[in-house]
Amino acid sequence: MIPAPEEEIVSRQRYLQELLAEAGIELALIRQAADLYYYGGIIVDGFLALGPLGEPLLLVRRPQHRLQEQELPFPAAFFKDIKEIPAILGQVGLGHDGALGMELDVMPAALYRRFREQLYPQRPILDLSPLIRRLRMIKSPFEISQIKRAAHILDEVLVSAVEVIEAGVSELELAAVLEYRLRLKGHQGLVRTRGWNLEMFFGHVLSGASGNQAAYVDTPSGGTGFSHGFPQGAGTKLLAPGEPISVDLAACVNGYIADETRLYVVGDLPDPAWEALTLVEKLFTLYEQEARPGVMPGDLYHLLLEEVKAAGRQDQFMGFGQDRVLYVGHGVGLELDEFPIIAAKFPYPLAAEMVIAFEPKFFLPGIGMIGFEDTGRITPDGVEWLTRSPRQVWQL
């Protein structure tokens, strides 16, 4: 168990308090598991209450027993029903009036209405999430070290996939072995996403035609899965010679995620796949040259897209047919879909200590998905890759 350093938790709270003051939010109530972990160092059934000044208060419904044994760097109070919250906060001088800030992108509408109509009918409620997501883009040395732990086990497991891959093994069998190995190495299992219905289980292990199947989640690859009940990811299709086999997995250690995609083939890939792969490598080189603090993600996106267009492959880029996604990289950290997004209109420039999964991928009709993904850290001197297994097609 490696907790986030106490002084780091406090400093995260201070940064948020500055933005609360700027935004005119008098009381932030943080409830989402990833956000609670980030701002409180702890995950409970409850809320972290924080005003623009002073100390926070952790409101805990559950578990009470464990919390009493644990040292917290700030006070906590217990409650049973959320209707007790205004009185508890009133007693400690937290938020008598002014705007409330809550995580409106993830908070259920019914709970929002209860706060607005019953608990705080006089106070406007503003969306706290844009502030939180903006601050969480920049990772601390502690956070980078945790993402490196995730990246390390992911590297090991993706390299070890060569021991399992052979013709006749199913996508599901391959996925299950890799998931098992990740678990034994300390993958926490759960991979958090922020988007509604952005469901995910480890990732996507696909081959040949499966690789071109878009799913209902906003990711370039998808796959069919093996049931209508969860139509994404590995299916029952058997691995076959000459087809690209793509393993796109997320590892999560101590809450922190790394994301990586590698390619394998039994035998050899068809020529068009190798040609697309040359372009993938060119895009990685371009990204490494251009991704720097201060660069706008939209400019970077267009630069990469120009290269793709010059090669006449824009219709195959980042998805199949009309199901292409409009980004080529996404932040990772406590969630798989963090900021920044390398997309046309993302509003903030790149900055040092952002951690981004860069995943240029092509979807070739009749062949499948060709591309790699690596998780890297933006530094003043360029990209430091945190996932580091050989970026190659493993031929078996």
Added chain:
Amino acid sequence: MIPAPEEEIVSRQRYLQELLAEAGIELALIRQAADLYYYGGIIVDGFLALGPLGEPLLLVRRPQHRLQEQELPFPAAFFKDIKEIPAILGQVGLGHDGALGMELDVMPAALYRRFREQLYPQRPILDLSPLIRRLRMIKSPFEISQIKRAAHILDEVLVSAVEVIEAGVSELELAAVLEYRLRLKGHQGLVRTRGWNLEMFFGHVLSGASGNQAAYVDTPSGGTGFSHGFPQGAGTKLLAPGEPISVDLAACVNGYIADETRLYVVGDLPDPAWEALTLVEKLFTLYEQEARPGVMPGDLYHLLLEEVKAAGRQDQFMGFGQDRVLYVGHGVGLELDEFPIIAAKFPYPLAAEMVIAFEPKFFLPGIGMIGFEDTGRITPDGVEWLTRSPRQVWQL
């Protein structure tokens, strides 16, 4: 791939339409993955639009390509941005005015506000989820058959746990093997929950003192996990002789969940554990005698609680210390936290074809968790258990 029968999808829609008419909802917009699967037989990034009369329309943002290859028993339309939705629905005569129904218990507040303020500023928005959850309580023969598939692989894997359990194996190692076996047998991986922050990954594999650790999720057992980033479930604790080892897992096949808990011990349990187990068995017998269509869950809950109180064990029941949960059973189906709940104030009587995970559990100081869980179907003649592995302590 076994789809839900087409006529069943249509009949589910008809039942919902009746409740829409009663509730004065002119347009239901269904978006949650489990609800879309239930009412559309398909999971997409989009909405199923349904009025109290007539045919539904499936609004699809993604995936478009796959959908064009698939036969649907109702029309579909594509969109890119949700602001197009009112115009598309207006063209097919779906909902010009009157109340909107949306899944407010799971829909993010920000999206709710966009609908209320921008898309449909003139229309009240009512919570659709109570209607959906009420209808989804009663399972069809097709649904029961899918839950049986999940129960069957769960039985097999829980029995096979005896091959792995020995002193010195860690909770995580045991959990990882069982998860791997479930995956190979067709577990879809993802186990859906409805509650906000009700995070879950397969379930909880715990031993001795771990069994008494409440977590941040509303479940009787919890465990510490092995990181602050996901503090629940199996930890790094090693299995040791004389401690109760509890394996509480959910299996999910074709979207449908079964939930089961079994106990194991290396050597023998201490006497107080066996005494608590006698009471667990008595509670199962009582439940089998009393759980019938027409019975109020609150009455059943109190009857069971009286038995617990008569044995002086109310402080150990359904959780440790002040972290006890206030139910003894919960519906399962497409989600792990479905209706009905066997709790004091649940408003609907039991009915035939409800499927309930019944889990009387005691938390003994210094010993750990003692209890079983089985998933069963309510029939006019009593409970038919769908999970059927021997309900015993496996001594190794």
